[in-house]
Amino acid sequence: MAVSTPARPREQGTRGFRAPVGDTVREKFTQVVLLLGTLVAIAVLAILLIDIALDGVGGLSLDFLTNYTSRFPERTGIREGITGTLSLMVLVALMTFPLGVGAALYLEEFAPRNRWTRLLETNINNLAGVPSIVYGLLGLSVFVFFLGFGRSLITGALTLTALVLPVVIVASREALRAVPREIRDGGLALGATPLQVAARQTLPAAIPSIMTGMILSLSRAIGETAPILVAGAAFSRRADNEPWNLTEGYTAIPIQIFDFVKRPQQEFQVEVASAAIIVLMVLLLIMNSAAIVIRNRYSRNR
Amino acid sequence: MNRRTLKSAALPMALALCLALASCGGDEDPASNGNGEPGAGEETLSGAIEIDGSSTVGPLTDAINEEYSAIQPDVTVTLGISGTGGGFERFCETGDTDISNASRPIEDDEAALCEENGIEYTEIRVGTDALTMVVNPATDYVTCLTTEELITLWGPDGAASTWGEVNPDFPSDPVEIFAPGTDSGTYDFFNETILEPSEIESPRQDYNASEDDNVISQGIQGTPGAWGFFGFAYFQESAEGALTAVEYDAGEGCVGPSVESAQDGSYGLTRPLFIYVKNEALSRPEVADYATFYVENVGAVIESVGYIAATEDEISEASTALDEAIGG
Amino acid sequence: MSSTSTTDVVGSAPSGDPVGRSLTTPRPRYGERVVLGLLWLCAGVSVVTTIGIILVVFVEAFALFGIPGVSVVEFFTDTAWRPFTGPESEQFRLGVLPLLNSTLLITAIALGIAVPLGLATAIYLSEFARPRVRRTVKPFLELLAGVPTVVLGYFALTFMTPVLRSVFGADVVPIFNAASAGIVVGILIVPTIASISEDAMSAVPRALREGAYGLGAARQQVALKIVFPAALSGIVAAIILGFGRAVGETLIVSLAAGNLPPPDVPTADPFQQVQTMTAYIVQAVGGESSRGSVTYQSIFAVGALLFVLTFLVNLIALRIVRRFREEY
Numbered sequence: 001m002a003v004s005t006p007a008r009p010r011e012q013g014t015r016g017f018r019a020p021v022g023d024t025v026r027e028k029f030t031q032v033v034l035l036l037g038t039l040v041a042i043a044v045l046a047i048l049l050i051d052i053a054l055d056g057v058g059g060l061s062l063d064f065l066t067n068y069t070s071r072f073p074e075r076t077g078i079r080e081g082i083t084g085t086l087s088l089m090v091l092v093a094l095m096t097f098p099l100g101v102g103a104a105l106y107l108e109e110f111a112p113r114n115r116w117t118r119l120l121e122t123n124i125n126n127l128a129g130v131p132s133i134v135y136g137l138l139g140l141s142v143f144v145f146f147l148g149f150g151r152s153l154i155t156g157a158l159t160l161t162a163l164v165l166p167v168v169i170v171a172s173r174e175a176l177r178a179v180p181r182e183i184r185d186g187g188l189a190l191g192a193t194p195l196q197v198a199a200r201q202t203l204p205a206a207i208p209s210i211m212t213g214m215i216l217s218l219s220r221a222i223g224e225t226a227p228i229l230v231a232g233a234a235f236s237r238r239a240d241n242e243p244w245n246l247t248e249g250y251t252a253i254p255i256q257i258f259d260f261v262k263r264p265q266q267e268f269q270v271e272v273a274s275a276a277i278i279v280l281m282v283l284l285l286i287m288n289s290a291a292i293v294i295r296n297r298y299s300r301n302r
Numbered sequence: 303m304n305r306r307t308l309k310s311a312a313l314p315m316a317l318a319l320c321l322a323l324a325s326c327g328g329d330e331d332p333a334s335n336g337n338g339e340p341g342a343g344e345e346t347l348s349g350a351i352e353i354d355g356s357s358t359v360g361p362l363t364d365a366i367n368e369e370y371s372a373i374q375p376d377v378t379v380t381l382g383i384s385g386t387g388g389g390f391e392r393f394c395e396t397g398d399t400d401i402s403n404a405s406r407p408i409e410d411d412e413a414a415l416c417e418e419n420g421i422e423y424t425e426i427r428v429g430t431d432a433l434t435m436v437v438n439p440a441t442d443y444v445t446c447l448t449t450e451e452l453i454t455l456w457g458p459d460g461a462a463s464t465w466g467e468v469n470p471d472f473p474s475d476p477v478e479i480f481a482p483g484t485d486s487g488t489y490d491f492f493n494e495t496i497l498e499p500s501e502i503e504s505p506r507q508d509y510n511a512s513e514d515d516n517v518i519s520q521g522i523q524g525t526p527g528a529w530g531f532f533g534f535a536y537f538q539e540s541a542e543g544a545l546t547a548v549e550y551d552a553g554e555g556c557v558g559p560s561v562e563s564a565q566d567g568s569y570g571l572t573r574p575l576f577i578y579v580k581n582e583a584l585s586r587p588e589v590a591d592y593a594t595f596y597v598e599n600v601g602a603v604i605e606s607v608g609y610i611a612a613t614e615d616e617i618s619e620a621s622t623a624l625d626e627a628i629g630g
Numbered sequence: 631m632s633s634t635s636t637t638d639v640v641g642s643a644p645s646g647d648p649v650g651r652s653l654t655t656p657r658p659r660y661g662e663r664v665v666l667g668l669l670w671l672c673a674g675v676s677v678v679t680t681i682g683i684i685l686v687v688f689v690e691a692f693a694l695f696g697i698p699g700v701s702v703v704e705f706f707t708d709t710a711w712r713p714f715t716g717p718e719s720e721q722f723r724l725g726v727l728p729l730l731n732s733t734l735l736i737t738a739i740a741l742g743i744a745v746p747l748g749l750a751t752a753i754y755l756s757e758f759a760r761p762r763v764r765r766t767v768k769p770f771l772e773l774l775a776g777v778p779t780v781v782l783g784y785f786a787l788t789f790m791t792p793v794l795r796s797v798f799g800a801d802v803v804p805i806f807n808a809a810s811a812g813i814v815v816g817i818l819i820v821p822t823i824a825s826i827s828e829d830a831m832s833a834v835p836r837a838l839r840e841g842a843y844g845l846g847a848a849r850q851q852v853a854l855k856i857v858f859p860a861a862l863s864g865i866v867a868a869i870i871l872g873f874g875r876a877v878g879e880t881l882i883v884s885l886a887a888g889n890l891p892p893p894d895v896p897t898a899d900p901f902q903q904v905q906t907m908t909a910y911i912v913q914a915v916g917g918e919s920s921r922g923s924v925t926y927q928s929i930f931a932v933g934a935l936l937f938v939l940t941f942l943v944n945l946i947a948l949r950i951v952r953r954f955r956e957e958y
Contacts, residue, residue: 030850031758037750041820042767045774048785071365071606102672110666111673124676125867125948127683129874129940133911134683134933141686150398151382162679167871169676171826174864178833195662209829212772216825219776226880226908230915232382236364238371239378249352249380254778258881261780262514263361264539264608269516277781284776292769480805483889484714485913485925507712510806510903511889513913517787521805 049281056274064275068238069256073267078276080237081253084153085222085283087241088252091157092164092221093214099161100168101203101210107169108176109198127166132227135163139231151232154246159231160224164217171213175206208295215291219284225254235259253280348376349588355382355389355403358431358487358533359575363403365603366596373595377588386487387412393578394421400583401593404576405431405487422581424627426593426620428600430610432559433492433571434537435548436519440526441465443472446549446556452496455479455529461506465527479509480521480530486513491573492531519545531571534559535608564610575609581627590628597621687937690930697924700724705931709895711910713928724928726935728891732808732904733939736883739812739900740819740876745869747816748823752865755824756831757853768825775821783885786814791886794901802901806888809900814886815879819872826871830864831857863951870947874940877908884909907932 059073067077103124111117139159149155179202187197234249236259241250253276260273353363360383367379384392386404393402394416408416408425416423437444444465447455455468455477466474482489484504493505512518515532522528523544537547537559549556552570563569577596583589597620601611612620695702699717708725751771755764790810795803803809834857842852858865888903891910905913914929 024848027848027850030853031754034750034754034758037747038754038767038824041747041751041817041824042770042774044817045777048777048781048789049774052781068368068371069364070368071361099672099675102669103676106666106669106673110669120673120677122945122948123680124673125870126941126944127676127680128871129877129944130683131874131878131880131908131936131940133878133880133908134687134936136915137911137930137933138679138683138686141690142682151380162682165679166676170867170871171829174826174830174833174867178829178864180835193659193662195659195665209833212825212829215772216775216822219772223776223778225778225780226912230912234380235360235383236367237378237380238367238375248378249350254780257778258780261784262516264516264519264536266539266541273781277778280778281773281776284773288769288772296765483913484712504712504714507890508893509890510804512806512885513889514885517885520787525805 052274052277052281055270056272056276056278059271059275060278065279069236069259073265073272076268076272078253078256078279080239080241080251081256081276082279083241084233084250084252085254085280087153087243087245087250088157088160088228089218089222089283089287090243091153091246092160093218095157095161096165096168096217097214100165100214101172103165103169104172104176104210105198105203108173109194109202124166124169128170130166132163132224133230135159136227136230138162139227144232150247151234151249152247153241153243153250155232156228156250156252157246159227160221163224163227164221167217167220168213171216172206172210175209175213176202178209179205211291211295215288218287222252222284223254223280225258228252229255229258253283346376347374347588347591349378349586351377351379351401351583351589351592352399353379353381353401353403353577354384354392354399355401355577356386356405356487356575357383358405358573359403359428359577361535362429362575362600362604362607362609363401363577363596365607366599369599369603370592370595374588374591377592379592390415390578393423393580394419397421397580400580400589402578404578405573406491407574407576408578423578424581424584424623426577426579426597426624427574427612427616428577428596428620429575429604429612430564431573431575432534432564432569432610433488433531433573434534434559435529435531435550435571436522436537436540436545437548438522438524438526438528439543439546441475441528442546444529444548445546446551448551449496449499449553453500453502456505457497457502458504458506459502461508475527478525478528479506480518480525480528481509481511482515482518482532483511483513488532492571495571533608534564534610538608561605561610565613572610575612579624579627584628593624594628597624683937687930687934690927691934694924694927694931697927700924710893711891711905713914713925717924722924724924726907726932728893728895729905729907729910729932730935730939731895731897732883732887732891733877733906733908733936735808735898735900735904736812736815736879736887736906737873737876739809740816740879741869741873743813743816744819744823744872744876748820748868748872749827749865751820751824752827752831752868753853753858756828757849757857768828771821771825775825777818779818779879779881780885782814782818783811783882786810786882786886790814798901804901804903806886806903807901808887808904811883811885811887811904812900815876815882818879818882819875822875823868823872826868827861827865830861830868833864834860866947866951870944873943877936877940879906880908880912884912889913907936 063075064077065082066079067075068079070076107117107121136159139155139162143149143155143158144151183201183205184197187201188194233255234251235255237249237251241248257273257276257280260268260276263269360381363381367381370377370379386406389399389402389404390408390412392399394412397419435447451468455462462468462477464474464476465472497503497505510521512521515536518530518532519536519540522530523540537545547558549558550570557563557569559569559571564572579593584593597617601617604611694700695705697717705724705726707727708723709727710723710725711728712723755767759767787810790813791803791805791807794807794809838856838860839852842856883906887906887909889905889909890903891905892902911929911932914925
């Protein structure tokens with residue numbers, strides 16, 4: 001395993017001396033200001049989540065997870081949304097990870113510094129900022145019509161992959177860039193090829209941050225409504241999706257949430273929608289936890 | 303949901319519930335349940351049906367799907383809501399849907415497109431929506447509006463800013479409008495009915511527009527002096543007294559939206575709801591079975607969705623047309 | 631980052647290789663070439679995606695200007711956006727400025743909220759917080775990035791708007807306004823900016839910090855004068871990602887900011903109804919327009935403009951970043 005140079009002084013403790021008082025005051029002040037800034041956004045979103053939790057927890061039950069959607073709030077479920085979202089998630093992760101990390105690795109470690117590379121880089125950085133709905137239009141024109149995949153699971157997965165891939169590449173590149181040069185130089189000095197260095201030293205050192213980028217991206221992909229709405233997600237479909245049945249129609253939890261909040265019945269707008277949101281957030285929580293475990297396991301020395 | 307609907311829906315609902323819960327663990331044989339659904343096939347059918355179209359008719363079709371999937375779980379019905387126009391495009395041009403939902407009759411150019419691509423279809427009237435105008439309860443003097451008053455209120459030249467301008471008998475409270483956005487079928491329908499006969503092309507552009515009828519509802523509820531319109535279901539589901547429905551006077555007296563006035567045609571703002579079934583698709587047993595099920599059960603289901611049932615005549619007409627198309 | 635050939639290094643190693651390979655002739659590593667080729671392909675996928683987007687969007691966009699009655703000049707200079715009627719109608723106006731103005735207004739508000747809060751969070755977590763705090767807060771932030779935007783849209787409408795109305799007065803702030811949507815979009819992108827900036831700051835080598843502490847610097851001096859500038863390239867990248875997300879945000883603005891473009895352009899008034907480019911796209915796509923019509927093509931024209939906008943901003947930002955990037 002690589003000897004990674006820790007960049008964070010916090011764990012080891014760096015301040016074993018008394019600082020001048022004026023500095024301490026300014027420091028505390030800055031700390032408080034920053035803390036407040038941190039708390040504001042967190043507080044707002046926490047309030048929102050608590051509100052949702054309170055509204056939705058009553059609607060949660062095994063039936064809610066295993067029933068298909070009904071027009072009666074008491075017996076509705078989001079089974080088709082869950083299977084759809086899970087299938088999409090698996091497909092997107094499978095496609096994004098190799099493509100994203102591969103591209104980042106190429107750009108950071110192997111690409112010659114010429115005009116083409118710079119063009120490629122500019123491309124990717126730009127794509128990361130393109131609005132998600134434009135990807136929906138892309139998905140509709142290219143995957144649904146031009147390539148003839150129709151309004152199917154693979155279209156949705158490809159559209160979402162196209163959407164998050166640039167972000168994953170950007171974040172992975174940042175992660176790779178953050179690996180100290182000494183690691184690469186050390187590997188090369190010991191006689192490894194650039195690819196060996198990249199695969200066995202640089203990449204593992206960057207994996208924790210790469211995982212961060214992947215989590216953020218997958219989280220975003222799962223919560224996206226607009227692109228898959230445009231690119232052919234169905235409004236309702238009472239059947240289960242599996243990741244290997246690529247040609248079937250699908251729906252997803254965000255689409256169902258969108259449906260619920262637009263229904264005229266109060267129960268759907270509040271309780272059922274909140275319950276569905278809780279399910280989505282729990283899914284995210286599970287994903288995030290898995291990635292955190294990975295991150296912590298690899299970043300022991302940080 | 304009123305008691306009458308509840309009772310008539312109770313038996314099939316109970317059966318559907320049992321079936322839904324029982325079939326959660328895996329595929330069960332639906333034919334083993336001696337259900338009382340008229341018209342449903344005894345055999346287990348399987349296959350996929352593709353439906354798209356109006357977002358107004360969507361919930362109605364979805365309710366039918368809910369009932370149908372309880373009886374025939376191996377038939378997967380995929381439903382989209384691309385809009386009436388978008389639905390017809392898929393139906394007539396690319397031909398990838400079996401059934402198209404529509405909140406208006408098919409237009410000439412759409413029909414021509416279908417013909418060009420050799421797609422024959424059967425039009426089936428499945429219900430009615432009563433577009434409802436509402437005001438904030440504090441604006442209680444607005445109980446009925448004539449077409450002329452609506453033109454003053456909603457049209458571009460009038461663009462009334464106070465209610466006094468709409469009708470001199472009204473106080474001069476400021477007008478606030480919440481209505482669907484410019485690209486929705488509801489908006490189109492309202493303008494066609496109210497403005498087009500007077501050759502006014504489009505209404506005022508300074509109102510609070512939203513694609514979401516719940517948002518419109520809440521906007522009106524929270525703003526005295528507010529007026530707006532949306533489908534009947536949203537008025538029905540609003541809390542008692544939160545909104546006041548406004549009657550419409552098309553020239554023959556004030557009529558309010560209700561099941562009766564929509565069915566007998568006295569209410570001027572009624573919208574027909576259709577499904578268009580591709581004749582070729584009817585040769586597949588699951589599609590024929592589904593379509594038959596639809597026509598036979600839509601009356602029982604429609605009120606729980608918030609629309610108004612088509613009259614018995616309309617249903618039997620639809621039934622006959624469908625039988626012919628299946629047989630032919 | 632140089633990819634120097636290692637053949638020289640291998641060739642000049644003095645000690646014997648236990649496996650018995652010759653040390654002076656490097657063995658061609660074909661497997662490596664394959665892998666490198668694969669990696670290159672991965673990067674190439676991004677090129678394909680860009681080409682795809684450009685083709686699709688611009689081809690359809692240019693088709694718009696081929697329709698008689700639509701002029702390019704008017705598209706970019708006219709100050710009203712009324713695309714739903716068609717060039718024959720006198721109400722028809724196709725100037726994109728109102729949409730562009732709306733998008734920029736919302737984005738400006740959002741960044742005004744998100745950049746200070748996001749950076750504050752990042753600096754706090756990176757330089758001041760105890761490791762345990764960092765370990766719990768960071769995942770929480772990442773979780774928040776997954777809140778569905780439709781939820782945030784309703785939050786903006788049902789919480790933020792009433793708050794703004796009570797603070798600034800209900801006559802100043804209409805129910806649909808840019809401020810609520812902008813603030814909530816800002817909150818939405820705080821996790822993005824915070825998380826990626828924090829990663830960038832964490833990556834600054836320990837040596838730099840220790841040097842500063844060794845010289846007697848206080849924590850805020852180290853944070854603001856050493857770490858922050860060192861991580862600038864990553865921070866700018868984070869802000870650009872945030873900008874892109876704000877520009878592309880669809881559901882929040884379409885629910886809370888309304889669906890009609892502002893009448894007087896240019897405007898910086900946050901307390902009015904606006905319609906962003908994305909809100910227009912989603913409205914038009916879900917609406918009743920048919921393919922080939924002006925409305926349909928205008929969707930792609932607006933999409934193309936969105937693409938160009940983000941592209942330009944990214945280019946400018948890259949220039950800035952390259953100038954300030956520091957390598958360690």
